[in-house]
Amino acid sequence: MQPRIPRPTVIAAIIVGMTVVTLAGLLLPALWYEIVHRRDAGRLLLALTGVGAVFVLYARLLWQNLMRRTAPAHRLGLAAIVAICWALPPLLGTGQGWGNALLVPAGLIAVVLPVREAVGVTAAATVSTPVYGVVLGFPALMVLYEVAAVPLTSFSGYVTVWLVHVVQELREARAEMARSAVGEERLRFARDLHDVLGHSLQAVALRAEVAERFVERDDGRVRKELTEIQTMARDAVRDVREVVRGYRATSLRTELDGMSAVLRAAGIRCERPEVSPALPAHVHEPLGWVAREAATNVLRHSSATWCEITVRADRDRVAIEIVNDGAARRAAGDAGSGLAGLAERLAAAGGEFAAGAAGDGTFRVAAAVPAKGDA
Known part of the structure; x- marks a missing residue:
């Protein structure tokens, strides 16, 4: 250690x-x-x-x-x-x-x-x-x-x-690397969102200007432009959902890869665990959110030098456990809104969630979801 x-x-x-x-x-x-x-x-x-x-x-x-x-x-x-x-x-x-x-x-x-x-x-x-x-x-x-x-x-x-x-x-330097890793992730999301929405919103604005010009001269043209605007707006919503789904509904393996890479960049020893390729599809999103929130908490709320990730899967459920040291900086009973949101997500998925500081200076985040989607 x-x-x-x-x-x-x-x-x-x-x-x-x-x-x-x-x-x-x-x-x-x-x-x-x-x-x-x-x-x-x-x-x-x-x-x-x-x-x-x-x-x-x-x-x-x-x-x-x-x-x-x-x-x-x-x-x-x-x-x-x-x-x-x-x-x-x-x-x-x-x-x-x-x-x-x-x-x-x-x-x-x-x-x-x-x-x-x-x-x-x-x-x-x-x-x-x-x-x-x-x-x-x-x-x-x-x-x-x-x-x-x-x-x-x-x-x-x-x-x-x-x-x-x-x-x-x-x-x-470690604190700066952690801030840089979080900033790079935000920039990546902002860049993807800009690429998706920029063209669509510009096109919607242009169609609206055209409709405004014909509002008193050609009702048919106005209806046509409004129809196009509705279509473009629906397409933009779909595109945003695709972008968000790329961040939210990714594989658990990808999330753990990103988590371990960010923590190692911040000087925290963290090894990515082996994840079975046969995991049910429905477990990736909730457990992926657990991994993301845990990484954020380790960077922002601890002075950790190591982080251990364990993934277990059996016939009944798939569980993840994330433990890190350096939990003394977190105030007692301060669970954070992010962890409260995770508890709600896991409950909605029929799973279990627990997080808290242990007496030995470590902080433990544990979550489990049913192995069957209809459970």
Whole structure:
């Protein structure tokens, strides 16, 4: 099963939360040592103020950039974090873990700065941070660790933001593809309807103009033109019915082909089931409408990643079941007028219809019609 992609705000909140936990792993051990062992009020106040400011600034800058709310002032925030983190070790001592504070700003370099600028700043930080550690008297192993950790931490921040933005763009592309698929279907119907009605209505208008010219001069000619108008109008109605029948009374196989193609174009995994060619003719129209309405609901009312279609036929009835995930966005009890219309169609055909959200986040549409037309 493909994982459901959360909304951008949810992804950003998760990443910020995980980052805060990572910062806690770097800074809280040293802060805990100040609280439990040293118990110096001045040092403790300085440590709490510095660590708290780093946490708040870091989380805010990361959230803003994950949500694409970049601003020039973010550079000042990054500079403030650098100043605090580089000031903590000499003020509070290089032991007990305060040296980890030097690594904290690296995670925001590629988040706040453009890529080209971030590369240069990362290179400078990779050199300056170990040198500063040597000046402060860090052990050689700690200095080597900083040489490797600074570029890796910077690259990790870049990849994190890049992946979040890619997910947002994929969601937008998926929504656009769904809108395009629906729009193309509407254009196709409009084009067919125009081709059928355009000529007929134009001819009716011309015949009416002719009848108007002879209305006071030649009653026979007027009657002839009115007869032609009636004939053309009936032909136009018949043509429209043929167009509509092409959309409504098509085969179930064709409907399922179109449904699966539209959903796949929208990025939703959907396989067309095998449909028996021996299905009774009367089942195609009602079940075809079920397939169309279900596809519309999946595109408009869900954040689905997959849709499963099942068609079953036996001696008594022909049934279709359509299940998709991502049903959490649908309000509880919101069946929609389209589904209510389907229930009426199936009832008129002597069939059964049910639709609703399940407790596992899926939405199920099920319909069945009698296998015999006179049932």
